[in-house]
Amino acid sequence: MALSATRVNTAEHDDRMDFIALMARVCEQDRSAFHQVFAHFGPRVKSLMLKSGADPALAEDIVQDVFVAVWRKAGQYAPERGAVGTWIFTIARNIRIDRLRRLSSQPYEDIEAIELVDDQPDAEQEMEAVQRAELVAGALVELPADQREVIELAYLHDLPQSEIASRLALPLGTVKSRMRLAYARLKQKLEEKI
């Protein structure tokens, strides 16, 4: 039991390292590296868009938008600010806002631009992206089911907080406090390792 868990973690660790190395090659316009990034994340981004309410044709189209952006912005990916999956999630989220919510993601672009120029990595961020991602994964595994449900509905299914509350027949305050608890656990995981 313990042995197989270790083996799985090692395989995941290698995968995450691979994607950082692949992104470095994508920056050099390496199409086969880009294809490997697409093969892993493309179907996950499609799943995200289907869960968010896009029909299959639109989900497919958004996947293409996301990877056009991944190629163009490859030079802005900085491993010290997080795993490749986090970076692709933020690109997918922004395009989801533009295309599914029909709002502007410009404020997110502004913040990203400020981060690129201004932010010195702090002690936590200097932890390897891979190590951080594993801590986040660990925090997710330990999350009570009711908290996990709420954050999946928010992040993956793109449900507004108020709609999560009505779907689960909970007061809005309970949804908020479950989100806060999930975040607190994540923060604790990341901070205890410095």
Add this chain to the structure above:
Amino acid sequence: MTIAHHLDDATLMRYASGDLDEAFLVVVASHLAMCDHCRHAARKAEELGGELLEEAEAAPVQAGSFEAVMNRLDTAETGDAVQPSPRPFGSAGSDVPLPLARRIGGRLDDIAWRTIAPGVKKHVIATQPNSPSALYMLWVAPGKAVPEHGHGGAELTLILSGAYRDAFGIFGPGDIADLDEHVEHQPRVEDGAPCICLVAAETPIRFKGIVSRLLQPFVGI
């Protein structure tokens, strides 16, 4: 800039998951432009999204999907690469955070205020029709006290200049008051300078009664 009052964790997660309407997003992003602490915190909330994406089951893409991406890249104009804008504030000499500067220009002095009550001026910022919350700026005179009041819905107030004080403390430039619909407070602007702030407010239920109508100008502070 020392910032004492930050975003609620639940608000950070709404930002990270993409669940803020236009008005709230502009206020949150304007605070993030001014606040390293919340920028780092937002990144953690985004890492949660990254891991959920990583763990999501894969939905097969269509055959030829990757080739379609490459084809779009090969045929696209080259000039549309994103150019990062380097400064937290709109431009040199600006006192307005970048996400707000896009809406009102670079200087607080240039805002066209409208007086709505003695010592209180307002400037409404237009938002898209599918974004129900209101976005506006308030100018409140030095020393002005606002009667005790609640809010019709959740409300986010970012101080841009000057300061006010209420039961939660002193709120100065960069501070954010992240209040839910149940909070009541009685702010008073500090002496010496007007307080200028940026507000996102959920559309309130219609105010009833003469007292509420008299207080309506003060909603937002």
